[in-house]
Amino acid sequence: MSEERSTRLLILGSGPAGATAAIYGARAALQPVVIQGLQPGGQLTITTEVENWPGDTSVLGPDLMARMEAQMRHLGVELVADVATAVDLRHRPFRVETDGGLVFRAEALVIATGATARWLGLPAEAKLRGRGVSACATCDGFFFRDRHVAVVGGGNSAVEEALFLTNFARQVTLIHRRDRLRADATNQRRLFAHPKIAVIWNAVVTDIEATPDGMGVAALHLADTRTGAFRRLPVDGVFVAIGHDPATGLFRGQLEMDAAGYIVTAPDSTATSVPGVFAAGDVKDRHFRQAVTAAGMGCMAALEAERFLAAQAQEPGREAA
Numbered sequence: 580m581s582e583e584r585s586t587r588l589l590i591l592g593s594g595p596a597g598a599t600a601a602i603y604g605a606r607a608a609l610q611p612v613v614i615q616g617l618q619p620g621g622q623l624t625i626t627t628e629v630e631n632w633p634g635d636t637s638v639l640g641p642d643l644m645a646r647m648e649a650q651m652r653h654l655g656v657e658l659v660a661d662v663a664t665a666v667d668l669r670h671r672p673f674r675v676e677t678d679g680g681l682v683f684r685a686e687a688l689v690i691a692t693g694a695t696a697r698w699l700g701l702p703a704e705a706k707l708r709g710r711g712v713s714a715c716a717t718c719d720g721f722f723f724r725d726r727h728v729a730v731v732g733g734g735n736s737a738v739e740e741a742l743f744l745t746n747f748a749r750q751v752t753l754i755h756r757r758d759r760l761r762a763d764a765t766n767q768r769r770l771f772a773h774p775k776i777a778v779i780w781n782a783v784v785t786d787i788e789a790t791p792d793g794m795g796v797a798a799l800h801l802a803d804t805r806t807g808a809f810r811r812l813p814v815d816g817v818f819v820a821i822g823h824d825p826a827t828g829l830f831r832g833q834l835e836m837d838a839a840g841y842i843v844t845a846p847d848s849t850a851t852s853v854p855g856v857f858a859a860g861d862v863k864d865r866h867f868r869q870a871v872t873a874a875g876m877g878c879m880a881a882l883e884a885e886r887f888l889a890a891q892a893q894e895p896g897r898e899a900a
């Protein structure tokens with residue numbers, strides 16, 4: 580039989596959003612429980628240097644997340660090494676089941692399950708991630724000053740990444756598998772007018788060639804989608820910008836989401852379509868996708884959860900937002 584636990588504040592996810600929600604929740608005496616998921620510490624645990632976290636000139640992603648975990652533990656947050664596998668948000672307390680057979684009853688819930696970048700699926704791509712292969716120009720563009728970089732994709736994100744990279748790179752080549760972009764007209768105008776940007780149409784990346792020491796990217800191998808013709812494009816880095824998948828499958832049909840599956844929240848708020856359920860970080864943010872914005876939203880979610888629970892305590896029948 581499943582063990583059933585009650586908690587005032589349950590947090591799903593232990594990346595910057597979940598960790599910050601837990602820190603604020605603990606300091607508001609909500610005794611939060613965090614279900615860490617398959618990737619304790621979240622996306623930053625798979626990167627190397629982070630140079631845009633305020634207060635640290637440079638910090639290794641895993642070290643930063645280890646410090647957040649230590650801070651949570653110091654404040655008495657309970658961390659559960661498990662994965663949420665089913666939720667029922669129809670009634671409060673909300674019911675959350677885990678892979679390990681636990682059942683939680685939560686008076687308020689913060690969803691901070693993050694998102695994952697879509698990759699091309701090439702073996703070399705995984706080996707060179709953080710060594711010239713990236714999915715985040717804001718995070719890694721700085722490392723490509725005066726270099727030639729490629730961006731793969733054809734939507735708004737790809738075009739925005741390409742434009743952003745012109746701040747550092749000597750040359751930016753956008754590679755798109757079709758003969759036209761999906762990006763909006765304004766983005767396209769800016770892209771085509773930019774002297775540093777070239778576009779290669781109708782091409783897919785078939786391989787990423789490493790430098791002889793294996794520590795960087797030397798070139799992309801491209802195939803023409805119409806003729807199959809091979810082309811080698813020497814570059815120093817490649818940014819894959821073909822989209823992200825928010826980890827929201829669990830909540831489908833129970834919370835309002837946009838067409839891409841991101842959780843919809845009220846303006847200037849982390850409140851979802853279900854009172855008492857809050858969403859923070861990349862799971863609800865298709866625009867910024869940064870550790871510091873995720874942490875900021877985690878803070879908001881905990882403060883909003885605390886206010887929600889306080890209002891409930893005063894007026895038990897009322898569903899506060």
Ligand SMILES: Cc1cc2nc3c(=O)[nH]c(=O)nc-3n(C[C@H](O)[C@H](O)[C@H](O)COP(=O)(O)OP(=O)(O)OC[C@H]3O[C@@H](n4cnc5c(N)ncnc54)[C@H](O)[C@@H]3O)c2cc1C
Nearest residue numbers: 592593594595596616618621622663692693860861868870
């Ligand atoms: C390689 C790489 C480098 C990056 N570099 C930078 C950088 O330099 N600077 C920067 O600001 N940002 C960087 N980012 C982006 C940054 O990591 C994210 O914006 C940030 O981690 C988002 O935080 P989050 O808490 O919303 O989600 P995530 O970090 O994605 O964390 C999600 C959490 O949810 C958990 N989870 C998922 N499903 C479940 C479930 N069913 N049950 C329980 N838990 C679940 C996961 O285990 C994980 O703990 C980088 C990202 C990557 C991939």
